[in-house]
Amino acid sequence: MRMNSTERTVVVTGMSTINPLGQDLTEFWTACKKGTSGVKKIEEFYIPDEMSQMAGIVEHLDLSSLNLSPEQLENYDRSLLFALKSSHDALQHSDLKLDSRLNLTNSRWGVFVANAISQISNMEKSFCQQSAKGIYPLAPIRKNSGRRPNSYFFNTTNAEIVNYFNLGCEQVTVVTGCTGGLDAIGHALQAIRKGKVDIAITGSTEAPITPLVVASFSKIGATSTRNYDPGTASRPFDVDRDGFVLAEGCGILILESLEHAQKRGAKIYAVISGIGSVNNCYHMTDIPEPGESIAKASLEAIKDAKIEPEQIDFINAHGSSTPQNDVAESNAFHRMFGPKARDIPVTSIKSQLGHTLSSATSIEVISAVLSLNDNIIPPTINLCSQDSRCELDVVANKARTSPVNCVLKTSSGFSGIHSSLIIERWVA
Amino acid sequence: MGCLNQMNKNKNYTITGYGICVAKGGNRADFWELLCRNETAFSDYHLFGPDHPPQTVAKINNQDIQHGLTKRQLKKLDRFTILGIAATRQVLQTSQFPLENEELRSQCGILLGNNTGGWGFVEPQMAPLYASGMETLSPYVATAWFPTAVQGEVSILFGLGGHSKTYSAENISVGFAFEQALELLQEGVLSSCLVGGSEAPITQLVYNACMSSGLLSETGKYEPYTSQAQGSLLGEGAALFMLESKAQAKQRGAIIGATIEGIGKGANFVESMRNSLAQAQKVAKDVDYIILSARGTMPEDQEEYAAIAQVFADHPQILMSAPKTKYGNLLGASMAIDTVTACLALEKQMVPPTYASKSTILPPPVGQHVVDVPKSAPLNNILINGQDNYGQCLTLLISN
Numbered sequence: 001m002r003m004n005s006t007e008r009t010v011v012v013t014g015m016s017t018i019n020p021l022g023q024d025l026t027e028f029w030t031a032c033k034k035g036t037s038g039v040k041k042i043e044e045f046y047i048p049d050e051m052s053q054m055a056g057i058v059e060h061l062d063l064s065s066l067n068l069s070p071e072q073l074e075n076y077d078r079s080l081l082f083a084l085k086s087s088h089d090a091l092q093h094s095d096l097k098l099d100s101r102l103n104l105t106n107s108r109w110g111v112f113v114a115n116a117i118s119q120i121s122n123m124e125k126s127f128c129q130q131s132a133k134g135i136y137p138l139a140p141i142r143k144n145s146g147r148r149p150n151s152y153f154f155n156t157t158n159a160e161i162v163n164y165f166n167l168g169c170e171q172v173t174v175v176t177g178c179t180g181g182l183d184a185i186g187h188a189l190q191a192i193r194k195g196k197v198d199i200a201i202t203g204s205t206e207a208p209i210t211p212l213v214v215a216s217f218s219k220i221g222a223t224s225t226r227n228y229d230p231g232t233a234s235r236p237f238d239v240d241r242d243g244f245v246l247a248e249g250c251g252i253l254i255l256e257s258l259e260h261a262q263k264r265g266a267k268i269y270a271v272i273s274g275i276g277s278v279n280n281c282y283h284m285t286d287i288p289e290p291g292e293s294i295a296k297a298s299l300e301a302i303k304d305a306k307i308e309p310e311q312i313d314f315i316n317a318h319g320s321s322t323p324q325n326d327v328a329e330s331n332a333f334h335r336m337f338g339p340k341a342r343d344i345p346v347t348s349i350k351s352q353l354g355h356t357l358s359s360a361t362s363i364e365v366i367s368a369v370l371s372l373n374d375n376i377i378p379p380t381i382n383l384c385s386q387d388s389r390c391e392l393d394v395v396a397n398k399a400r401t402s403p404v405n406c407v408l409k410t411s412s413g414f415s416g417i418h419s420s421l422i423i424e425r426w427v428a
Numbered sequence: 429m430g431c432l433n434q435m436n437k438n439k440n441y442t443i444t445g446y447g448i449c450v451a452k453g454g455n456r457a458d459f460w461e462l463l464c465r466n467e468t469a470f471s472d473y474h475l476f477g478p479d480h481p482p483q484t485v486a487k488i489n490n491q492d493i494q495h496g497l498t499k500r501q502l503k504k505l506d507r508f509t510i511l512g513i514a515a516t517r518q519v520l521q522t523s524q525f526p527l528e529n530e531e532l533r534s535q536c537g538i539l540l541g542n543n544t545g546g547w548g549f550v551e552p553q554m555a556p557l558y559a560s561g562m563e564t565l566s567p568y569v570a571t572a573w574f575p576t577a578v579q580g581e582v583s584i585l586f587g588l589g590g591h592s593k594t595y596s597a598e599n600i601s602v603g604f605a606f607e608q609a610l611e612l613l614q615e616g617v618l619s620s621c622l623v624g625g626s627e628a629p630i631t632q633l634v635y636n637a638c639m640s641s642g643l644l645s646e647t648g649k650y651e652p653y654t655s656q657a658q659g660s661l662l663g664e665g666a667a668l669f670m671l672e673s674k675a676q677a678k679q680r681g682a683i684i685g686a687t688i689e690g691i692g693k694g695a696n697f698v699e700s701m702r703n704s705l706a707q708a709q710k711v712a713k714d715v716d717y718i719i720l721s722a723r724g725t726m727p728e729d730q731e732e733y734a735a736i737a738q739v740f741a742d743h744p745q746i747l748m749s750a751p752k753t754k755y756g757n758l759l760g761a762s763m764a765i766d767t768v769t770a771c772l773a774l775e776k777q778m779v780p781p782t783y784a785s786k787s788t789i790l791p792p793p794v795g796q797h798v799v800d801v802p803k804s805a806p807l808n809n810i811l812i813n814g815q816d817n818y819g820q821c822l823t824l825l826i827s828n
Contacts, residue, residue, distance in 0.1 A: 048563060116574060118545070127554050127633060134555035138632040140476050140483065143659070146640030150817075152633060153543050153759075154575055154596035159818045168695055171820060172604045173596040175542070175575040183593055190611065212550070215562035216569040277591045279538070279583040284571040293589075300617075414571055415580025417592060 007193040009258040010273075011426060013266040014094025015366045016086045019249030020056035020353050024089060029370050032349060033399045035379040037231035039245050039354050045211050052223035054230035055209045056247025056354030058082070065089075075148040077119035078207035080157045082250035084164055087113075087201050091165075094254040095266060096199070098165055107260065109169035110197035112188045113158045113252065114180030114204040116358040116413075117213060119151035124210050126151065157205060170197060178413030179277070180204050180358030181251060182421050185365060186275035188255050198260045203362035205250035217246060220285060222322065234355070235382035236319035236348035237326050237390045244320045247354025251362030253369075270369040274305025274422035285414055287324050291332030294318075297418040298336055298408055305422035309336055311406045312344060312422075314377060316368045318411045319348020320355055325412060330390040332410070345402055347395040351381045361411045365421060368407040372425045375404050436689060436709045437614050443669045443685040444677045445525070446624075447518020448768045449511050450665030450755045454492030455518060460772045462754055463780035464802045469755045470650070470661055475632055484648035485630050486663035486756035494518075504568040505581065506546025511666035512578035512626035513585065519622060520586065523670035523682055527586060537590035537618045538579040539609045540668075541601025541625035543760030545575040548631045575760075578626050578666075590618045595760075599721070600814040601625055602763035603822035607691045609671050619676060624668030625761030635662065643757070643817070645724060650753050652722040653729050653797065654788040660724040663756020667764035686771045689809075690825030697721070697735030697813055700821035704811065705739075708825045712740045714809050715825070717779050718795075719766045721813040722750035724757075729790075732813060737793035746795035747805055753783040763814045763824065770810040770826040779803045 015025065020038020022028035031038075038056045047053045063073065063085055076084075091098060126148070130138050149156045155173040162171045170191070174184045181204030188200035217223045224243040226233035234245040261268055278300065280293035287294070302309055317329050333341040349367055356363060371377055376399055383396040409421040446456070451469035453459030462469060472482035488511070495502075495514040502510065519525075526532060549572040556564040571577060576594045583592060591612055595604040602625040609621040629638070638644050645651070645659035652660075677684055690710065692703025705711060721732055740746045751769050752758075758765055773779060779798045782789065789799045812824040 048561065051562060123633070124554075126637070128558065130633070130636065131555060131558075134558035138476060138636070140480055141636045141640050143639050143644065143646045144642045146637070150637045150641045150643075152547060152637040153598065153817075154545060155543060155598060155601075155816070158596075159816065163818065168819070170693055171597070171818070172601075175545070175594050175596050176579075177574050177576050187593075187608075194611070211557060211562055212554070212565070212569075215557065215565040216573070218562070219565055219567040220570050222570070277593070279579075279589045279592050281533075281583050281587045281589045283584065284577075284580050413576075414574060415576040416583055417576070417580075 008195065009271060010189050010192045010255050011258050011261050011268045012253055012270045012272060012369055013256050013261050013268060014090045014254035015252065015369060016089035016093055017251045017363050017366050018058055018082045018086050019356060019363050020058055020247055023062055032352060032367060032378040033376055035352065035381045035397060037352055037381060039230045039234060041230055042209060047214060051214065051218035052225055053227040054233055054245060056245060058248055077122040077151055079115060079119055079205045080160055082207060083113055083157055083161055083205040086250045086252040087161055090252040090254050107198045109167050110188060110191050110200040111158055111162045111167060111169060111171040112174065112184045112200055112202045113161055114174045114184035114358045115154065115157055115206060116177045116180050117208055118154045119156060120210050120213060121207050122148060122151035124212055161201065176413060176417055177415055178357050179361060179411045179417045179419040181362030182411045182419045185253065185272065185362065185421060189272050189275055192255055192257050198257050200255045201252060202255055203252040204359040206357045206359045207248045208246055208357055209248050214246060232382045234321045234351050236321045236351050236380055237386055237394050238383050239385045239387045241321045241323060243322055245354035247356045249353065249356040249359050249363055251359050251366050268426040270372050271424045271426050273424050274301040276300025276304055277417060277419040280416040280418060282416055287328040287412055289328050289331060291328045291335055293418045294329055294332035294410060294412060295335040298410055298420040301420040301422050307406065307422065312408045314371060314404045314407045315344055315346045316364050316407055316409045317346050317348045319350050321350060326387065327389045329410060330392050333392060342391055343393055345377050345395050345400060346392045347377050347380045349378055365409055365423065368409055368423050371404045372407060372423065375401060377402055438610055438689045439687055440673055441610055441613050441671055442674050442677055442687050443771060444672055444682040445519045445523025446669040446768055446771060447515040447522065448667040449488065449493055449514045450765060451486035451488045451663055453755060454494065456772065459768065463751050463769065468783050475635055483635060484661050487630055488664055504572060506549035506572045506577060507628035508546055508626045509578045509581050511628060513582060515624065515666040515668045516582050519668045519670050525670055526680060532619060533587045534589040535619040536588045536621065537612060538582055538588055538592040538622045539605040540579050540594045541605050541760040541764065542575040542594055542627055543596050543598055543601060544627060544629045544634050546573045546577055547634055548628050549573060551631045551633055588622065598759060598816040599762040600816055600822035601760040603691060603814060603824055606688050606824065610688065613673060620670060620672035622668055623671050625764035626666035627759045627761040628664045629759055630662055630664050638662065650724055651784060652724040652750050652753065653790050654784060655790065657724050657726050657729055660757035663758050665758050665765060666761055667768045686774055686826050686828060688824055689827045692823045694821050695819060697732050697821045698738050700823040701735065701739045701811060704823040704825045710809060712743045715746060715811050716805060716807045717773060717810045718746060718748040719769055719810065719812045720748055720750040721815050722752050723815060733792045740794050744794055747779050747798055748792060748795055749779055749798040750782040751780045763812060766812045767826060770812055773810060774807050774828045777804060777807050779805055
C-alpha cells in the first residue's frame with residue numbers, strides 16, 4: 001500500500017453486480033459462496049449441435065428501481081440496462097446520494113466503464129429490423145430518425161451512464177476485450193491517484209448472448225460444447241475442461257481517494273493498490289504456455305502496489321476453463337511464487353458464472369473485495385479431477401474460510417493483453 | 429492544473445516519427461498536398477448499391493494503403509487494422525525505431541483510439557448468419573472485430589510488448605491515448621509508445637447509425653462554420669506516432685520532433701483550452717493556430733467560436749482552420765489526423781485552410797479563419813480541439 005507516497009490511496013466505497021448468480025451483492029455472494037452454477041441452455045435462438053449451446057444467463061431482470069421510461073426500456077441495450085442498475089445500486093451502496101450531490105460540488109467525477117463488444121444486442125436487432133433478418137438488402141435511413149443511442153459506438157454505454165446520472169464529468173471507455181473491466185479499474189485507479197478525479201464509477205458490462213457472438217467464439221473453438229450438462233461445462237483447472245462458457249453480466253465499483261472517502265465518513269471495503277499490464281506479442285488468441293507474460297503483468301502490479309509477492313494470500317484467477325489458459329496461469333504462478341505457488345488458495349468463479357467477457361474481471365474484483373471482508377473464498381466448482389499440469393491449491397467445489405488480506409486478480413484477453421490487479425484489505 | 433513552479437514534464441517527451449493513411453493522403457507528403465490544394469478527398473460512393481443515391485464519404489484507394497501484408501494475413505483482418513498497420517510501418521520507418529533491440533521493444537506500448545472497431549469485417553456476414561445459419565460465420569470475426577485488434581496485430585507483427593490499451597471517446601479518443609502515453613512514459617512504465625488512432629467506419633450499418641443519430645450531413649457537403657452547416661461527412665484512415673523521451677531519442681540518434689505540451693479536458697472548450705494552456709505553462713498569446721473541432725452543426729460551431737473569443741480575447745492574431753473538411757470525420761482516429769496536421773504545419777510553417785469559400789465562412793469573433801488557400805505564418809504552438817457527442821471537450825497543445 002502507498003503509505004508514504006505523494007500519490008493518493010484509492011479505496012472501494014461501493015459496488016454492485018448483475019450476473020447469472022444474482023442481481024445485487026447479497027444475492028450474488030450468497031449463491032457464489034454456495035457454489036451455484038448460473039449456466040443454462042440458451043433457449044432464445046437456435047444453435048447447431050456442434051456449437052456451444054449454453055451460457056450464464058441473467059434471468060428475470062428487475063429494473064423497477066430505475067424509473068426508466070417505456071421508450072428507454074425498449075431502446076436501451078441490455079448491457080446498458082445492466083450498467084445503469086448496477087451503477088445505481090453501487091452508488092446507493094457507497095451512500096452517495098446524487099440528489100444531494102450539491103454537497104459534493106468540489107468533487108470531481110470520472111466514469112470509466114468498459115465493454116468488449118459494444119451494444120451487440122441492439123446492433124443485431126437493428127440489422128434484423130433494417131433487413132428483415134437478412135432477407136432484404138440494407139437501405140439508407142434518414143437523418144435524426146433514430147430513437148436509440150448509437151449502439152455502433154463503443155463509448156455509448158459509458159456516455160449514457162454519465163447522462164443518466166447527470167454527472168457531466170470526465171468519461172472514456174477502455175475497449176480491451178476480456179481484460180477490459182480490470183483495465184477500466186486500472187484507469188480509474190490512476191485517475192484518482194494523480195488527482196484528476198476524486199470519485200469514479202468504474203467496471204464493465206456485457207450482454208453477449210446473441211447469434212453473432214455465440215457463433216464467433218464457437219468458430220474458433222474457444223467455447224465448451226459440453227451441452228448435455230450446462231451446469232458442469234465451465235470447469236477451470238479440471239482435466240476435462242474444453243473451453244469457456246459465454247455469459248452476461250455487469251460489475252460496477254465506486255472508487256474514491258482515501259481522503260475523499262474519509263471526509264464524508266464512507267465505509268471502505270478495500271484498497272485498490274496496484275495495476276500491471278503487458279502484451280504477449282505472441283498470438284491474438286493463444287496464450288504462451290510458460291505463463292511468462294501473465295507473470296510479468298502480475299509482478300508489475302505487485303511492484304506498483306509497493307508490496308512483496310509473499311504478501312499475496314489469495315489469487316482470484318482468470319481461470320477461463322480453456323485448456324490453454326489454466327495451464328499458462330498455473331505456470332505463471334509458479335514462476336512468481338516458486339514452490340509456494342502450491343500453497344496460495346486459487347479460485348475461478350467463472351466456474352459458476354461463465355465468462356462475461358470484459359465484465360468478468362469487474363465481477364471477479366467485486367468477489368475478491370467480498371472475500372477480503374468475509375475471509376471466505378468462493379469455490380471453483382466442477383473440479384472433479386484437477387489437471388496435473390495445474391499444481392495449485394484450487395479451492396475446489398466448496399467455499400473455504402481463510403484469512404484474506406492481499407489478493408492478486410489476473411486476467412488475459414484477445415490481442416495478447418494480460419492485466420493484473422492487487423486488492424488489499426483496508427486497515428483503518 | 430498543477431503547480432506553475434513545477435516544470436512541465438511533458439516537455440521531456442517528443443514525437444520522433446509519425447505516419448498517416450487517409451483518402452488521397454496515403455503518406456505524409458500526399459496528405460500535406462491534399463491539405464494545401466483546393467479540393468477534397470470526398471467522392472460519391474454507392475454504399476447501399478446502385479439502386480440508392482450515393483453517399484459522400486472519403487474512402488481510401490486501396491492502392492494507397494502500403495500495409496505490406498500477405499493475402500493470407502489480409503483475409504483475417506478488418507480494414508481498420510490494415511490501415512493501422514500501414515500507418516505503423518511509416519512510423520517505424522520515420523522514427524527509425526530499432527526493432528532489433530529487444531529491451532526497447534518490450535518497453536514500447538501501444539495506445540490507440542477507435543470508436544467502431546472492425547464492424548466492416550462483420551457486417552457482410554450478418555445476412556448469411558441470420559438467413560442461413562451460424563455455421564456461415566468466418567472464424568476470424570472474433571479477432572477482427574474488437575477495437576483492440578489493431579493494437580494486438582501490431583504488437584505481434586513488430587514484437588512490441590509494453591502496456592497497451594485502446595480507448596473509445598469518439599473524436600477525442602486519441603487525446604486520452606496521448607494523455608496515458610505521457611503518464612506511462614513519465615512513470616517509467618514505458619520507454620517509448622506508439623500512439624494514434626485508426627477507423628474504418630464506412631459501412632452500411634455504421635453509416636445509418638451515424639445518420640440516424642444526427643451526426644452526418646444529408647446534403648453531401650461538410651460545411652462547418654457556415655450558416656449551411658448540417659453535420660459532418662465520414663472518412664476513414666489511421667495516423668500513429670512514436671513518442672519517447674528526448675534523452676532516449678538523442679541517445680539513439682532519432683529526430684526530435686514536436687512535443688505534446690498540454691492536454692486539457694473540460695465540459696466546454698473554454699475549460700479544455702485553458703486547462704491545456706495551464707498544463708503547458710503557456711498563455712493564450714503563445715498559441716499561433718487552432719485546429720478546429722468542426723463538428724459541423726451551427727450550435728456547436730458557434731459554441732467553439734465563442735469559446736475561442738473568450739480565451740483568446742486579447743490575441744486577435746490567432747489563426748484557425750478546419751482541415752478535416754478535406755478528408756472527413758474520422759471519429760476515434762480524428763485527433764490523430766489533426767495531430768499529423770499540426771506536426772506538418774509546424775514543419776512547413778504554414779496553416780492549411782478550411783475547404784470552403786471565403787464568402788460562406790462565418791467570421792470568428794476573434795482571430796482569422798484561414799479559408800481556401802494555405803497561409804504562411806510563424807508557428808510554434810498549435811491547439812487541437814475535439815469533442816464527443818455528449819459535450820466532453822479535449823484540447824491538445826502541440827509545440828515545436
